[in-house]
Amino acid sequence: xxxxxxxxxxxxxxxxxxxxxxxxxxxxxxxxxxxxxxxxxxxxxxxxxxxxxxxxxxxxxxxxxxxxxxxxxxxxxxxxxxxxxxxxxxxxxxxxxxxxxxxxxxxxxxxxxxxxxxxxxxxxxxxxxxxxxxxxxxxxxxxxxxxxxxxxxxxxxxxxxxxxxxxxxxxxxxxxxxxxxxxxxxxxxxxxxxxxxxxxxxxxxxxxxx
Amino acid sequence: xxxxxxxxxxxxxxxxxxxxxxxxxxxxxxxxxxxxxxxxxxxxxxxxxxxxxxxxxxxxxxxxxxxxxxxxxxxxxxxxxxxxxxxxxxxxxxxxxxxxxxxxxxxxxxxxxxxxxxxxxxxxxxxxxxxxxxxxxxxxxxxxxxxxxxxxxxxxxxxxxxxxxxxxxxxxxxxxxxxxxxxxxxxxxxxxxxxxxxxxxxxxxxxxxx
Numbered sequence: 001x002x003x004x005x006x007x008x009x010x011x012x013x014x015x016x017x018x019x020x021x022x023x024x025x026x027x028x029x030x031x032x033x034x035x036x037x038x039x040x041x042x043x044x045x046x047x048x049x050x051x052x053x054x055x056x057x058x059x060x061x062x063x064x065x066x067x068x069x070x071x072x073x074x075x076x077x078x079x080x081x082x083x084x085x086x087x088x089x090x091x092x093x094x095x096x097x098x099x100x101x102x103x104x105x106x107x108x109x110x111x112x113x114x115x116x117x118x119x120x121x122x123x124x125x126x127x128x129x130x131x132x133x134x135x136x137x138x139x140x141x142x143x144x145x146x147x148x149x150x151x152x153x154x155x156x157x158x159x160x161x162x163x164x165x166x167x168x169x170x171x172x173x174x175x176x177x178x179x180x181x182x183x184x185x186x187x188x189x190x191x192x193x194x195x196x197x198x199x200x201x202x203x204x205x206x207x208x209x210x
Numbered sequence: 211x212x213x214x215x216x217x218x219x220x221x222x223x224x225x226x227x228x229x230x231x232x233x234x235x236x237x238x239x240x241x242x243x244x245x246x247x248x249x250x251x252x253x254x255x256x257x258x259x260x261x262x263x264x265x266x267x268x269x270x271x272x273x274x275x276x277x278x279x280x281x282x283x284x285x286x287x288x289x290x291x292x293x294x295x296x297x298x299x300x301x302x303x304x305x306x307x308x309x310x311x312x313x314x315x316x317x318x319x320x321x322x323x324x325x326x327x328x329x330x331x332x333x334x335x336x337x338x339x340x341x342x343x344x345x346x347x348x349x350x351x352x353x354x355x356x357x358x359x360x361x362x363x364x365x366x367x368x369x370x371x372x373x374x375x376x377x378x379x380x381x382x383x384x385x386x387x388x389x390x391x392x393x394x395x396x397x398x399x400x401x402x403x404x405x406x407x408x409x410x411x412x413x414x415x416x417x418x419x420x
Contacts, residue, residue: 062299069306076298088286089272096279103317124350129357136344140334147339 002027005047005055007034011106011180013054014210015067018172019074021210023081027056040128051128071169083169090164097155097163097170105148105177112141112184145186148177149195156194167205175202212237215257215265217244221316221390223264225277228382229284231420233291237266250338261338281379293379300374307365307373307380315358315387322351322394355396358387363402371408377415385412 004020004027006013020027032038032053039051048055048065056064056073064070075084085091114124116138124131152174155162162170178188178199188195202208214230214237216223230237242248242263249261258265258275266274266283274280285294295301324334326348334341362384365372372380388398388409398405412418 058299060299062302064302064306066306066309068309069302072294072305073298073302076301084282088283089268089270091286092272092274092279092283095282096274096276099276099278107313125354131350131353134344134346134350137347140341140344143341144335 002059003030003057004028005030005032005044005053005057007032007039007053010034010053011176012052012067014176015172016054016056016070017210018175018207019071019083019169021207022083022167022172022205023074023078025074025078049128052126083167083172085163085166085168090166094163094168094170098168098173101148101152101162101170101173101177104144104151106173106180108141108144108148109177109180109184109186110141112138112145112186115141116184142184142186145181145184149181149186149188149192153188153192153195156198161198171202172207175199175208212269213240213267214238215240215242215254215263215267217242217249217263220244220263221386222262222277224386225382226264226266226280227420228385228417229281229293229379231417232293232377232382232415233284233288235284235288259338262336293377293382295373295376295378300376304373304378304380308378308383311358311362311372311380311383311387314354314361316383316390318351318354318358319387319390319394319396320351322348322355322396325351326394352394352396355391355394359391359396359398359402359405363398363405366404366408381412382417385409385418 002025004013004016006017006029008031032044034053038044039053045051047063050065052065054065054067054070056070058064058073064073071084075082085094114120115133115135120133122130122132124133152162159165161167162174178195181187188199190196212235214223214226216227216239218241242254244263248254249263255261257273260275262275264275264277264280266280268274268283274283281294285292295304324330325343325345330343332340332342334343362372369375371377372384388405391397398409
Protein backbone atom coordinates (compact mmCIF):
# COMPACT_ATOMS: atom_id res chain seq x y z
CA UNK A 1 0.00 0.00 0.00
CA UNK A 2 1.12 3.58 -0.65
CA UNK A 3 2.45 5.48 2.39
CA UNK A 4 2.13 9.25 2.70
CA UNK A 5 4.35 11.22 5.08
CA UNK A 6 2.07 14.11 5.84
CA UNK A 7 1.33 16.98 8.21
CA UNK A 8 -2.40 17.64 8.35
CA UNK A 9 -2.05 21.36 9.09
CA UNK A 10 0.32 22.17 6.19
CA UNK A 11 -0.84 23.22 2.69
CA UNK A 12 1.75 21.35 0.64
CA UNK A 13 0.99 17.76 1.76
CA UNK A 14 -2.71 18.62 1.56
CA UNK A 15 -2.27 18.74 -2.22
CA UNK A 16 -1.24 15.08 -2.19
CA UNK A 17 -4.03 14.14 0.25
CA UNK A 18 -6.71 15.81 -1.86
CA UNK A 19 -5.41 14.15 -5.02
CA UNK A 20 -5.42 10.72 -3.38
CA UNK A 21 -8.95 11.38 -2.16
CA UNK A 22 -10.25 12.58 -5.55
CA UNK A 23 -8.79 9.51 -7.23
CA UNK A 24 -10.15 7.22 -4.50
CA UNK A 25 -6.74 5.67 -3.74
CA UNK A 26 -6.17 4.04 -0.35
CA UNK A 27 -2.93 4.75 1.51
CA UNK A 28 -1.32 4.70 4.93
CA UNK A 29 -0.94 8.15 6.54
CA UNK A 30 2.10 8.96 8.71
CA UNK A 31 2.19 12.34 10.45
CA UNK A 32 5.42 14.38 10.67
CA UNK A 33 5.29 17.19 13.23
CA UNK A 34 6.47 20.35 11.48
CA UNK A 35 5.94 22.42 14.64
CA UNK A 36 8.63 20.49 16.53
CA UNK A 37 10.89 20.36 13.46
CA UNK A 38 10.55 16.60 13.03
CA UNK A 39 11.17 17.07 9.27
CA UNK A 40 14.74 18.26 9.98
CA UNK A 41 15.58 15.27 12.22
CA UNK A 42 17.73 12.30 11.29
CA UNK A 43 14.85 9.83 11.00
CA UNK A 44 12.89 11.81 8.42
CA UNK A 45 16.02 13.07 6.65
CA UNK A 46 16.79 9.41 5.88
CA UNK A 47 13.44 9.18 4.07
CA UNK A 48 13.53 12.61 2.39
CA UNK A 49 16.91 14.41 2.51
CA UNK A 50 15.15 17.55 1.33
CA UNK A 51 13.31 17.66 4.70
CA UNK A 52 9.89 18.44 3.22
CA UNK A 53 6.44 16.89 3.31
CA UNK A 54 4.65 15.40 1.45
CA UNK A 55 6.72 12.29 0.78
CA UNK A 56 4.85 9.46 -0.90
CA UNK A 57 6.37 5.97 -0.73
CA UNK A 58 5.27 3.70 -3.58
CA UNK A 59 4.74 -0.04 -3.33
CA UNK A 60 8.20 -0.45 -4.93
CA UNK A 61 9.74 1.70 -2.20
CA UNK A 62 10.34 4.76 -4.39
CA UNK A 63 10.05 8.00 -2.41
CA UNK A 64 8.30 10.84 -4.24
CA UNK A 65 8.80 14.24 -2.66
CA UNK A 66 7.48 17.00 -4.92
CA UNK A 67 3.79 17.51 -5.63
CA UNK A 68 4.56 17.66 -9.38
CA UNK A 69 6.23 14.26 -9.03
CA UNK A 70 3.45 12.74 -6.93
CA UNK A 71 0.81 14.00 -9.36
CA UNK A 72 2.59 12.62 -12.44
CA UNK A 73 3.05 9.26 -10.73
CA UNK A 74 -0.52 8.90 -9.47
CA UNK A 75 -2.03 9.98 -12.80
CA UNK A 76 0.02 7.37 -14.69
CA UNK A 77 -0.28 4.55 -12.15
CA UNK A 78 -3.97 5.16 -11.35
CA UNK A 79 -5.37 6.53 -14.63
CA UNK A 80 -9.02 6.29 -13.56
CA UNK A 81 -10.61 9.66 -12.76
CA UNK A 82 -8.04 11.65 -14.74
CA UNK A 83 -6.89 14.83 -12.98
CA UNK A 84 -4.54 16.06 -15.75
CA UNK A 85 -7.03 15.97 -18.62
CA UNK A 86 -7.61 13.59 -21.52
CA UNK A 87 -7.37 15.51 -24.83
CA UNK A 88 -4.23 17.51 -25.77
CA UNK A 89 -5.94 20.87 -25.28
CA UNK A 90 -7.43 19.81 -21.92
CA UNK A 91 -4.02 18.63 -20.77
CA UNK A 92 -2.56 21.95 -21.93
CA UNK A 93 -5.13 24.07 -20.09
CA UNK A 94 -4.77 22.09 -16.89
CA UNK A 95 -0.96 22.29 -17.01
CA UNK A 96 -1.21 26.03 -17.66
CA UNK A 97 -3.58 26.79 -14.84
CA UNK A 98 -1.91 24.49 -12.38
CA UNK A 99 1.39 26.23 -13.16
CA UNK A 100 -0.15 29.69 -12.81
CA UNK A 101 -1.84 28.83 -9.52
CA UNK A 102 1.42 27.42 -8.26
CA UNK A 103 3.71 30.29 -9.34
CA UNK A 104 1.38 33.27 -9.01
CA UNK A 105 -0.73 32.02 -6.11
CA UNK A 106 0.85 29.40 -3.88
CA UNK A 107 4.44 30.66 -4.25
CA UNK A 108 3.32 34.24 -3.58
CA UNK A 109 1.64 33.24 -0.32
CA UNK A 110 4.62 31.15 0.74
CA UNK A 111 6.91 34.09 0.12
CA UNK A 112 4.62 36.51 2.02
CA UNK A 113 4.52 34.10 4.98
CA UNK A 114 8.10 32.87 5.03
CA UNK A 115 9.57 36.36 4.70
CA UNK A 116 7.56 37.82 7.57
CA UNK A 117 6.68 35.18 10.17
CA UNK A 118 8.93 35.39 13.27
CA UNK A 119 8.64 31.59 13.53
CA UNK A 120 10.28 31.30 10.09
CA UNK A 121 13.32 33.50 10.69
CA UNK A 122 16.14 32.11 8.48
CA UNK A 123 13.61 29.69 6.92
CA UNK A 124 12.54 31.98 4.07
CA UNK A 125 12.68 29.03 1.68
CA UNK A 126 11.83 25.38 2.34
CA UNK A 127 14.56 22.76 2.12
CA UNK A 128 17.75 21.90 3.98
CA UNK A 129 19.51 25.31 3.63
CA UNK A 130 18.82 28.33 5.82
CA UNK A 131 17.73 31.49 4.00
CA UNK A 132 17.30 34.97 5.56
CA UNK A 133 13.97 36.78 5.35
CA UNK A 134 13.45 39.80 3.06
CA UNK A 135 10.59 41.92 4.49
CA UNK A 136 10.03 43.75 1.18
CA UNK A 137 9.43 40.41 -0.49
CA UNK A 138 6.65 39.65 1.99
CA UNK A 139 4.88 42.80 0.80
CA UNK A 140 5.39 41.87 -2.86
CA UNK A 141 3.90 38.46 -2.04
CA UNK A 142 0.77 40.10 -0.61
CA UNK A 143 0.35 42.25 -3.74
CA UNK A 144 0.76 39.19 -5.95
CA UNK A 145 -1.92 37.21 -4.11
CA UNK A 146 -4.41 40.02 -4.67
CA UNK A 147 -3.54 40.08 -8.39
CA UNK A 148 -3.83 36.32 -8.55
CA UNK A 149 -7.33 36.39 -7.01
CA UNK A 150 -8.30 38.99 -9.62
CA UNK A 151 -7.05 36.75 -12.44
CA UNK A 152 -8.61 33.60 -10.99
CA UNK A 153 -11.98 35.31 -10.55
CA UNK A 154 -11.85 36.44 -14.20
CA UNK A 155 -11.08 32.88 -15.30
CA UNK A 156 -13.94 31.47 -13.18
CA UNK A 157 -16.41 33.96 -14.65
CA UNK A 158 -16.09 32.02 -17.92
CA UNK A 159 -15.36 28.51 -16.63
CA UNK A 160 -17.01 26.18 -14.10
CA UNK A 161 -13.64 24.93 -12.94
CA UNK A 162 -10.18 26.49 -12.83
CA UNK A 163 -9.02 24.91 -16.09
CA UNK A 164 -12.35 24.65 -17.94
CA UNK A 165 -15.41 22.41 -17.80
CA UNK A 166 -14.02 19.66 -15.59
CA UNK A 167 -12.55 19.34 -12.12
CA UNK A 168 -8.77 18.86 -12.29
CA UNK A 169 -5.58 19.09 -10.28
CA UNK A 170 -5.68 22.86 -10.92
CA UNK A 171 -8.79 23.01 -8.69
CA UNK A 172 -6.90 21.18 -5.95
CA UNK A 173 -3.97 23.60 -6.13
CA UNK A 174 -6.32 26.60 -6.26
CA UNK A 175 -8.45 25.39 -3.34
CA UNK A 176 -5.36 25.11 -1.20
CA UNK A 177 -4.14 28.49 -2.40
CA UNK A 178 -7.36 30.25 -1.39
CA UNK A 179 -7.31 28.56 2.04
CA UNK A 180 -3.57 29.16 2.55
CA UNK A 181 -3.96 32.89 1.79
CA UNK A 182 -5.87 33.20 5.09
CA UNK A 183 -2.55 32.52 6.85
CA UNK A 184 -1.41 35.95 5.63
CA UNK A 185 -4.90 37.47 6.03
CA UNK A 186 -5.69 37.77 2.32
CA UNK A 187 -9.22 36.83 1.28
CA UNK A 188 -11.13 36.98 -2.01
CA UNK A 189 -13.01 40.26 -2.33
CA UNK A 190 -16.81 40.21 -1.98
CA UNK A 191 -16.96 41.44 -5.58
CA UNK A 192 -15.09 38.33 -6.76
CA UNK A 193 -18.31 36.37 -6.88
CA UNK A 194 -17.21 33.71 -9.38
CA UNK A 195 -14.22 32.87 -7.20
CA UNK A 196 -16.36 32.76 -4.05
CA UNK A 197 -19.03 30.59 -5.67
CA UNK A 198 -16.40 28.15 -6.97
CA UNK A 199 -14.79 27.98 -3.50
CA UNK A 200 -18.15 27.02 -1.94
CA UNK A 201 -18.47 24.19 -4.47
CA UNK A 202 -14.96 23.01 -3.64
CA UNK A 203 -15.78 22.94 0.09
CA UNK A 204 -18.68 20.58 -0.62
CA UNK A 205 -16.43 17.91 -2.15
CA UNK A 206 -15.35 15.02 0.11
CA UNK A 207 -11.70 15.71 -0.81
CA UNK A 208 -11.90 19.12 0.92
CA UNK A 209 -11.50 17.59 4.37
CA UNK A 210 -9.45 14.56 3.29
CA UNK B 211 0.90 24.43 -39.23
CA UNK B 212 1.84 25.42 -35.67
CA UNK B 213 2.98 29.04 -35.20
CA UNK B 214 5.45 30.04 -32.48
CA UNK B 215 5.73 33.65 -31.32
CA UNK B 216 9.34 33.68 -30.25
CA UNK B 217 12.34 35.86 -29.42
CA UNK B 218 15.55 34.05 -30.29
CA UNK B 219 17.64 35.74 -27.60
CA UNK B 220 15.29 34.99 -24.67
CA UNK B 221 15.50 31.85 -22.51
CA UNK B 222 11.79 31.21 -22.04
CA UNK B 223 10.74 30.77 -25.71
CA UNK B 224 13.94 28.76 -26.24
CA UNK B 225 12.33 26.04 -24.10
CA UNK B 226 9.51 25.73 -26.64
CA UNK B 227 11.92 25.86 -29.60
CA UNK B 228 14.13 23.11 -28.17
CA UNK B 229 11.11 20.93 -27.44
CA UNK B 230 9.76 21.36 -31.00
CA UNK B 231 13.23 20.51 -32.32
CA UNK B 232 13.67 17.40 -30.14
CA UNK B 233 10.25 16.15 -31.21
CA UNK B 234 10.96 16.98 -34.87
CA UNK B 235 7.81 19.08 -35.25
CA UNK B 236 7.65 21.68 -38.04
CA UNK B 237 6.29 25.14 -37.28
CA UNK B 238 6.28 28.75 -38.42
CA UNK B 239 8.51 31.08 -36.37
CA UNK B 240 7.45 34.69 -35.71
CA UNK B 241 9.90 36.97 -33.89
CA UNK B 242 8.72 39.45 -31.24
CA UNK B 243 11.30 42.09 -30.34
CA UNK B 244 11.55 42.16 -26.54
CA UNK B 245 14.23 44.87 -26.66
CA UNK B 246 11.81 47.40 -28.17
CA UNK B 247 8.95 46.20 -25.94
CA UNK B 248 6.95 44.76 -28.84
CA UNK B 249 5.43 42.24 -26.37
CA UNK B 250 3.68 45.10 -24.51
CA UNK B 251 2.15 46.59 -27.69
CA UNK B 252 -1.46 46.33 -28.80
CA UNK B 253 -0.80 43.86 -31.64
CA UNK B 254 0.87 41.23 -29.49
CA UNK B 255 -1.41 41.88 -26.50
CA UNK B 256 -4.30 40.80 -28.74
CA UNK B 257 -2.56 37.44 -29.21
CA UNK B 258 -1.30 37.03 -25.64
CA UNK B 259 -2.80 39.47 -23.08
CA UNK B 260 -0.14 38.30 -20.63
CA UNK B 261 2.51 39.97 -22.88
CA UNK B 262 4.98 37.09 -22.73
CA UNK B 263 6.72 34.84 -25.23
CA UNK B 264 6.57 32.01 -26.11
CA UNK B 265 3.04 31.85 -27.50
CA UNK B 266 2.25 28.76 -29.55
CA UNK B 267 -0.78 28.89 -31.85
CA UNK B 268 -2.23 25.45 -32.62
CA UNK B 269 -3.85 24.43 -35.88
CA UNK B 270 -7.23 25.00 -34.18
CA UNK B 271 -6.21 28.57 -33.30
CA UNK B 272 -5.73 27.92 -29.58
CA UNK B 273 -2.99 30.12 -28.11
CA UNK B 274 -0.74 28.40 -25.58
CA UNK B 275 1.37 30.77 -23.51
CA UNK B 276 3.10 28.93 -20.67
CA UNK B 277 5.88 26.43 -21.21
CA UNK B 278 4.07 23.95 -18.96
CA UNK B 279 1.03 24.30 -21.22
CA UNK B 280 3.00 24.04 -24.47
CA UNK B 281 4.82 20.95 -23.19
CA UNK B 282 1.63 19.17 -22.10
CA UNK B 283 0.00 19.94 -25.45
CA UNK B 284 2.92 18.84 -27.64
CA UNK B 285 3.47 15.65 -25.65
CA UNK B 286 -0.19 14.65 -26.04
CA UNK B 287 -0.65 15.80 -29.66
CA UNK B 288 2.74 14.50 -30.89
CA UNK B 289 3.38 11.48 -28.65
CA UNK B 290 6.37 10.21 -30.66
CA UNK B 291 9.74 10.77 -28.95
CA UNK B 292 8.21 11.15 -25.48
CA UNK B 293 9.76 13.97 -23.46
CA UNK B 294 7.71 13.42 -20.27
CA UNK B 295 8.52 9.71 -19.78
CA UNK B 296 6.57 6.53 -20.42
CA UNK B 297 6.31 4.51 -17.16
CA UNK B 298 4.74 6.02 -14.01
CA UNK B 299 8.08 6.28 -12.21
CA UNK B 300 9.80 7.85 -15.24
CA UNK B 301 6.99 10.36 -15.55
CA UNK B 302 7.34 11.09 -11.83
CA UNK B 303 11.11 11.64 -11.97
CA UNK B 304 10.87 13.88 -15.02
CA UNK B 305 8.08 15.97 -13.44
CA UNK B 306 10.13 16.25 -10.23
CA UNK B 307 13.35 17.35 -11.89
CA UNK B 308 11.68 19.65 -14.34
CA UNK B 309 9.92 21.31 -11.42
CA UNK B 310 13.13 21.59 -9.39
CA UNK B 311 15.08 23.02 -12.32
CA UNK B 312 12.30 25.49 -12.92
CA UNK B 313 11.81 26.65 -9.29
CA UNK B 314 15.33 26.33 -7.93
CA UNK B 315 17.25 27.14 -11.11
CA UNK B 316 15.37 29.13 -13.72
CA UNK B 317 13.26 31.17 -11.29
CA UNK B 318 16.35 31.96 -9.19
CA UNK B 319 18.21 33.34 -12.21
CA UNK B 320 15.18 35.33 -13.35
CA UNK B 321 14.88 36.85 -9.90
CA UNK B 322 18.63 37.68 -9.75
CA UNK B 323 18.41 39.35 -13.15
CA UNK B 324 15.06 41.09 -12.89
CA UNK B 325 15.79 42.53 -9.45
CA UNK B 326 19.14 44.04 -10.44
CA UNK B 327 19.24 44.93 -14.14
CA UNK B 328 18.78 48.71 -14.75
CA UNK B 329 16.94 47.79 -17.97
CA UNK B 330 14.34 45.91 -15.89
CA UNK B 331 13.51 48.62 -13.39
CA UNK B 332 9.82 48.13 -12.39
CA UNK B 333 9.82 44.87 -14.41
CA UNK B 334 10.91 42.61 -11.55
CA UNK B 335 8.28 40.05 -12.61
CA UNK B 336 7.11 39.20 -16.14
CA UNK B 337 3.51 39.89 -17.14
CA UNK B 338 1.32 42.94 -17.61
CA UNK B 339 1.77 44.49 -14.14
CA UNK B 340 4.76 46.59 -13.08
CA UNK B 341 6.71 45.33 -10.06
CA UNK B 342 9.54 47.19 -8.23
CA UNK B 343 12.97 45.61 -7.90
CA UNK B 344 14.23 44.26 -4.56
CA UNK B 345 18.07 44.31 -4.61
CA UNK B 346 18.34 41.84 -1.70
CA UNK B 347 16.33 39.35 -3.71
CA UNK B 348 18.86 39.56 -6.54
CA UNK B 349 21.54 38.42 -4.08
CA UNK B 350 19.34 35.58 -2.81
CA UNK B 351 18.83 34.53 -6.43
CA UNK B 352 22.60 34.32 -6.96
CA UNK B 353 23.00 32.14 -3.85
CA UNK B 354 20.21 29.88 -5.01
CA UNK B 355 21.74 29.33 -8.46
CA UNK B 356 24.99 28.20 -6.83
CA UNK B 357 23.04 25.77 -4.62
CA UNK B 358 21.11 24.54 -7.60
CA UNK B 359 24.31 23.81 -9.56
CA UNK B 360 25.56 21.86 -6.54
CA UNK B 361 22.36 19.77 -6.47
CA UNK B 362 22.27 19.26 -10.23
CA UNK B 363 25.92 18.13 -10.29
CA UNK B 364 25.16 15.61 -7.53
CA UNK B 365 22.19 14.29 -9.52
CA UNK B 366 24.29 14.00 -12.70
CA UNK B 367 27.01 12.09 -10.87
CA UNK B 368 24.54 9.21 -10.65
CA UNK B 369 22.47 9.75 -13.81
CA UNK B 370 23.31 10.25 -17.51
CA UNK B 371 20.50 12.74 -17.88
CA UNK B 372 18.81 15.15 -15.47
CA UNK B 373 15.91 12.82 -14.68
CA UNK B 374 17.59 9.44 -15.13
CA UNK B 375 18.69 7.29 -18.06
CA UNK B 376 16.89 9.12 -20.84
CA UNK B 377 16.85 12.61 -22.32
CA UNK B 378 13.68 14.46 -21.28
CA UNK B 379 12.13 17.90 -20.96
CA UNK B 380 14.10 18.26 -17.70
CA UNK B 381 17.29 18.34 -19.81
CA UNK B 382 15.84 21.10 -21.95
CA UNK B 383 14.94 23.21 -18.91
CA UNK B 384 18.33 22.53 -17.30
CA UNK B 385 20.29 23.35 -20.48
CA UNK B 386 18.58 26.70 -20.68
CA UNK B 387 19.13 27.28 -16.97
CA UNK B 388 22.90 26.72 -17.22
CA UNK B 389 23.13 29.02 -20.25
CA UNK B 390 20.84 31.67 -18.72
CA UNK B 391 22.94 31.77 -15.53
CA UNK B 392 25.72 33.40 -17.60
CA UNK B 393 23.49 36.46 -17.85
CA UNK B 394 24.11 37.00 -14.13
CA UNK B 395 27.71 35.73 -14.34
CA UNK B 396 27.16 32.45 -12.53
CA UNK B 397 28.90 29.40 -14.00
CA UNK B 398 29.25 25.77 -12.91
CA UNK B 399 32.40 25.28 -10.83
CA UNK B 400 35.34 23.42 -12.39
CA UNK B 401 34.85 20.81 -9.68
CA UNK B 402 31.28 20.13 -10.89
CA UNK B 403 32.57 17.74 -13.52
CA UNK B 404 29.36 15.73 -13.97
CA UNK B 405 27.43 18.93 -14.68
CA UNK B 406 30.09 20.18 -17.10
CA UNK B 407 30.30 16.86 -18.94
CA UNK B 408 26.51 16.71 -19.29
CA UNK B 409 26.42 20.30 -20.59
CA UNK B 410 28.97 19.41 -23.32
CA UNK B 411 26.71 16.53 -24.40
CA UNK B 412 23.72 18.87 -24.51
CA UNK B 413 25.62 21.33 -26.73
CA UNK B 414 26.22 18.55 -29.25
CA UNK B 415 22.48 17.96 -29.80
CA UNK B 416 20.85 19.62 -32.83
CA UNK B 417 18.18 21.11 -30.54
CA UNK B 418 20.87 23.21 -28.79
CA UNK B 419 20.94 25.78 -31.58
CA UNK B 420 17.32 25.34 -32.69
